[in-house]
């Protein structure tokens with residue numbers, strides 16, 4: 001099992017070929033207050049955490065600065081610090097709630113690097129399980145059903161608000 005499998009995820013074709021919102025998706029989710037409906041797990045001072053609706057694996061979350069900027073190089077130090085704190089917290093909570101064997105953490109800067117929303121930088125945290133690539137579907141359909149998204153969301157929300165979830 002190597003990390004290459006993550007570079008190719010056929011179910012993401014629905015995202016690639018599907019209708020795009022006219023504005024910036026990540027700004028829209030930030031500005032909309034219905035966090036449960038939008039799968040927004042938590043809001044910090046400078047960044048928020050949201051489930052990826054087209055995940056590479058269950059529990060795939062994104063840490064998104066509120067500011068609409070394209071690169072990690074554009075962010076100020078406070079925002080960078082909070083992003084990394086939230087990455088750490090997501091890893092901890094996902095470990096606790098979903099018991100993965102490992103994680104991929106990273107950013108795709110620019111469309112050529114695979115950024116789905118290239119104009120608005122964000123960090124991905126993707127839980128990994130031994131052999132998870134073996135179960136990747138080979139036809140273009142979403143891997144994770146809405147019910148699974150909702151269940152993951154509820155578990156993360158609960159863990160996030162628990163006293164030892166810090």
Ligand SMILES: [Zn+2]
Pocket residue numbers: 024025026027028067068069119120
């Ligand atoms: Zn944006």
